[in-house]
Amino acid sequence: MQIPAAFDYERASDVANALALLERHGPESRVIAGGHSLLPMMKLRLARPDWLIDINGLTELDFILREGDQLRVGALTRHTALLESADVAGLFPIIRDAERVIADPVVRNRGTIGGSLCQADPAEDLSTVCDVLRALTVIRGPAGQRTVPMADFHQGPYETAVAQNELLCEIRFPIRPRSGSAYEKVERRVGDWAVVAAGAAVALSADGTVDDAAIGLTAVGLDGTVPEAEAVLQGRQPHEDLFAEAGRIAAAACDPVADRRGPVDYKRHLVEELTRRVLRRACARAAGAGQG
Numbered sequence: 001m002q003i004p005a006a007f008d009y010e011r012a013s014d015v016a017n018a019l020a021l022l023e024r025h026g027p028e029s030r031v032i033a034g035g036h037s038l039l040p041m042m043k044l045r046l047a048r049p050d051w052l053i054d055i056n057g058l059t060e061l062d063f064i065l066r067e068g069d070q071l072r073v074g075a076l077t078r079h080t081a082l083l084e085s086a087d088v089a090g091l092f093p094i095i096r097d098a099e100r101v102i103a104d105p106v107v108r109n110r111g112t113i114g115g116s117l118c119q120a121d122p123a124e125d126l127s128t129v130c131d132v133l134r135a136l137t138v139i140r141g142p143a144g145q146r147t148v149p150m151a152d153f154h155q156g157p158y159e160t161a162v163a164q165n166e167l168l169c170e171i172r173f174p175i176r177p178r179s180g181s182a183y184e185k186v187e188r189r190v191g192d193w194a195v196v197a198a199g200a201a202v203a204l205s206a207d208g209t210v211d212d213a214a215i216g217l218t219a220v221g222l223d224g225t226v227p228e229a230e231a232v233l234q235g236r237q238p239h240e241d242l243f244a245e246a247g248r249i250a251a252a253a254c255d256p257v258a259d260r261r262g263p264v265d266y267k268r269h270l271v272e273e274l275t276r277r278v279l280r281r282a283c284a285r286a287a288g289a290g291q292g
């Protein structure tokens with residue numbers, strides 16, 4: 001059995017206290033949320049924090065709140081809460097699509113959206129979802145609060161805009177009329193990490209043409225969205241040929257590596273097919289829902 005190196009532990013009482021503890025215990029302190037990514041890393045000695053600051057008591061970071069033209073989600077919101085939220089399902093079906101295929105109920109009951117984004121694993125699903133929904137992240141630190149768009153949040157594999165002495169507190173999703181979204185993943189067995197996954201979000205104009213489209217890919221070496229594929233959709237009527245064209249462009253733009261999950265050609269084929277499927281579903285949802 002793998003055992004982590006020795007560490008000390010403190011439980012934060014609120015956000016201000018968590019930030020004070022991170023300051024006090026210095027660069028070798030890390031916050032722990034669900035622990036489903038950090039603890040395996042510690043067992044493998046890929047992470048060796050001296051201090052763990054437990055933020056599970058920070059109920060102020062556990063919320064899903066519709067406010068004006070935004071859905072606000074606290075960083076400590078568990079996967080299960082996202083999966084079961086009627087607001088999330090109605091406004092952003094892509095989140096529910098993704099949550100259905102993230103791990104298993106044990107992981108989903110503890111793992112958080114904040115931990116998922118901060119872990120920044122290239123095969124992690126919610127980062128792609130937040131990218132295509134053009135979410136904003138709210139980060140708090142000793143210097144106060146700042147807002148960082150998802151496009152600037154990830155700074156490479158396992159690296160984010162959140163500094164060691166800061167906390168990701170909230171993710172804000174803009175609500176757009178006549179919009180729809182979808183996510184699809186191919187996994188080797190139920191609950192596994194993605195071989196490849198794709199997400200799309202589409203907003204339609206009043207005449208039914210595409211006003212804005214975002215496409216994101218998981219586990220194929222791309223950070224953020226795929227602007228080349230998004231551009232071909234702009235101003236056009238949703239159509240199978242258009243989805244296929246975007247799929248081909250996405251397959252050419254991605255940069256997968258061969259590994260035990262499959263060779264490069266197979267992954268590019270999956271990107272093409274999944275991109276086509278999520279665009280089809282996102283457009284159908286946008287046309288059918290008016291808003292959602």
Ligand SMILES: Cc1cc2nc3c(=O)[nH]c(=O)nc-3n(C[C@H](O)[C@H](O)[C@H](O)COP(=O)(O)OP(=O)(O)OC[C@H]3O[C@@H](n4cnc5c(N)ncnc54)[C@H](O)[C@@H]3O)c2cc1C
Binds near residue numbers: 032162166167
């Ligand atoms: C068996 C298994 C299968 C899985 N399968 C999938 C999958 O298919 N798809 C998928 O996307 N994920 C998968 N996961 C990961 C899962 O979604 C985790 O819940 C998630 O990656 C991390 O969330 P957490 O709350 O457990 O974070 P933790 O492990 O507690 O933390 C992860 C990192 O984020 C930092 N952190 C946490 N919260 C904050 C915050 N608010 N502010 C600043 N830093 C913070 C921590 O310091 C740490 O560095 C799987 C995990 C397991 C164990």
